[in-house]
Amino acid sequence: MVAVSAIMTAGGAMAADTAEDARFKAIYSAEWTWREHQRADDEDSGDRISPHLPDVGPAAQADRLRMWTDVTAKLAAIDPAKLSAENKVNFEIYKDQIATLLTAQRYRDYEKPLNADTSFWGNVAGTARQSFKTEQDYRNYLSMLGEMPRYFDQQIANMKAGEARGFTPPKITVEGRDATVTSITDPKTVEENPFYAPFAKMPATIPAATQEELRAAGAAAIRDKVIPAHRTLLAFLRDEYIPHAKVALDAYSLPDGKAYYQSKIKEFTTLDLTPAQIHQIGLDEVAKIHAEMLDVMKEVKFQGDLPAFLTFLRTDPRFYAKTPDELLKDAAWIAKRFDGKAKDWFGHLPRSRFAIIPVPADIAPFYTGGRGGPGVYLVNTYNLPSRPLYSLTALTLHESAPGHAFQMPLAAENKDLPPFRQNTYISAYGEGWALYCEKLGVEMGMYETPYDRFGMLSYQMWRAARLVVDTGIHSEGWSREQAQKYLHDNTALADHEIETEVDRYIAWPGQALSYYLGEKTILDARAKAEKALGPKFNIRAFHDTVLQMGSVPMPVLQARIDRFIAEGGKGPYPDEE
Incomplete structure (x- = not known):
């Protein structure tokens, strides 16, 4: 029984x-x-201050x-x-x-615990930017700082093992990245060190005497543990790792490279596709988006071809913020405009809110234009001529709400899901959803000018072009320059951003494939539901159904929408209209 x-x-x-x-x-x-x-604190760990760094x-x-x-x-x-x-x-x-x-x-x-714009030491540094609320948060932080020499030594040993078998990021993608370590080793005083930031202003709920004790302990840990660990790392990067990193760009040149790249395709897309199939999908989608771009050019009555229009967008001052503050304020205004539309497109909203802050200066030159997650939307204010305002609406919808600032918090807040669904991230789902939100901005009336809409199309083109570029680099022998030219000729991205993006694809095989293939899966599922349900289709119910699942493989999402259709388009929450 x-x-x-x-x-x-x-x-x-x-x-x-x-x-x-x-x-x-x-x-x-x-x-x-x-x-x-086993987990480490990193930039996506929310408010948790862990007392430990993982054993690696x-x-x-x-x-x-x-x-x-x-x-x-x-x-x-x-x-x-x-x-x-x-x-x-x-x-x-x-x-x-x-x-x-x-x-x-x-x-x-x-x-290989690093790529062109992300590293284990950068993730640890992200802890200093978290919200410290209690005395225990500070004591956990002190414990973590004390473990840094052990953790860095283990990571260096792992990197040496990878180096010995030719398993490193390509040299071109890590050259200069030692500068992200000098921001810790170079400050003249402990108080100027980024790891001291949580001690600079402490919650008033912590008694003054305790604050002084914690500050003194923090200064000692930074002086005796944090800085020496980073100096050891810096010497290793400069003297050994970067000089001896592999020169070849492609994943196929890594140990068991073809199988390795195929495993990354599966990991990041959750689909059973070959590099050649993905490359062709990319070429087909680029052609479709190209036609939509030409329509916008006609709308604004631009006289010239697409390359001339892209040059115009890259060089006309009207499209660029003059100060970092202006860029941040524009991002905040866009986020608040969405807030006024949210109830019409989503039935169930997250409790979690997010802050808008600039990307830290030490990593900004190598970082993407923006990045979001629970509690934060990072906007890159470095090199303002490479941060076009016509792309800011798309970027904000992707990185804040209703993109990552909806998807990840809603999963974490859904107590009906088992924890392995609440607290894990599948790139095809998370990035696919965020890219879908960029396109949804058209329906929501978020793009106020044709140029803003072109910025969205450029971002769609950027992600479709990634299918071509990532597979081109890792399976078809493309050069770095060839990949950069493809993005330059097909998107409105600034050349600085093209350079940092291509280096990211080179150093992180397969990750760039998740965005467009994930979005395409969601769009195809929505089109199927709209056709099957007709007037019964409810966009709020559809969005709630997708977000209620947590982060899932694409075949699971497809099956859930099939059930959504079979149930007559009913949303997952009792009060769904």
């Missing part, structure tokens, strides 16, 4: 929890608890390989047919997560 108990599904219905469900829950609960202890040494890496190998075997023993309807979906998502983690561990991705 099978024991059953009642559980509440995400849609509010009751479902039977079978013995097989219990077995599955025991597997993922144990692994997730273990996995949480050889024994810990071997433990991760054993754990995910063992979990894979346990999942193979589960019969999905015996799971509840809700857990059938959970099983598919969780199995994909574990397969991705295990594959990355087998390829020893941890031996």
Whole structure:
């Protein structure tokens, strides 16, 4: 006899929890608890100040390989047919997560803990920009600072192992990145060090004497732990790692490169596509968007061809902010304009809010134009002539609301989801959703001028062109210059941004493929639902259904929209219209 108990599904219905469900829950609960202890603080970790940096040494890496190998075997023993309807979906998502983690561990991705614009030391530095509210936050921070020498030594050892087998980012993408370390090693006083920032202004709820104690301990930790760890790293980068990084750009030149690149395609797109198939999709989509761009040129009565129009957009002063403050204020105004439209397009809104802040100066030269996540929308104010205002609306919809500032918080706030769905990020889903939000801006009336709409199209073209460029670099022998020229000729991106973007694609194989393929999946699913449901289609219900799932592989999203159609377009929340 099978024991059953009642559980509440995400849609509010009751479902039977079978013995097989219990077995599955025991597997993922144990692994997730273990996995949480492996995590580092990084720029997307929200308000949590962890007292520890992760163990990334050889024994810990071997433990991760054993754990995910063992979990894979346990999942193979589960019969999905015996799971509840809700857990059938959970099983598919969780199995994909574990397969991705295990594959990355087998390829020893941890031996390359950096790319062109992101690094383990940069992620740690992000902790200093978090919100410190309590004495315990500061004590956790002090504990973390004390672990920095151990953590940096382990990462350097991993990088040396990667270097020995030719598993490094290409040299061109890491040259000059040592400058992101000197911002920690060079300040003349501890108080000027970025890691001291949380101590500069402390909450009034912490007694003055305790504040002084914490400041003194912080200054000592920065002087005795943080700065020496960064000096060791800086010497390693300058004397060994950067000079000996591999010269070839393509993923195929890495150990077992063809299989490795295919694994990255699967990880970042969750789809079974070959590089050649993706390359062709990119070429086809670029051609479609090109035609839409020409329509906007006719609308503004521009006399000339597309290259001339792109030159005009890149050089006319009217399209660029004169001060960093102007750029930040324009981004804030766009975000507030969306707030006035949100209720018409979404039935369920996140409780979490976000701040708009500039990208820190030490990483800004190598960073993207903007980046968002729970609690923050980072706007890059470095090199203002490369930050066009006509693209700012699209950027803001993507990086703040309703893009990343909706998707990630709504997943975290959905207590009906198991934790492995609340707190993980699948690039095809997250980036696909954010790019979809850029396009949704047309329907929402967010683009006030044809130039703004062209900025959106340029961003769509940018992501479609990534399909061509990423596969071109990593599977078809494209040069860095060839990739830059392709973006220069097809998008309105500034040349500085083109350079930083191409270096990101070179150093991070496959990640650039997630955006457009994820958006295309959402758009295709919406078109299918609109056709099937006709007048019953409700855009708020559709958006709530997509966002209610958390971060999921694309086949899971497609199946959920098929169920949305079968249920007559009903949204996931009881009060859905």
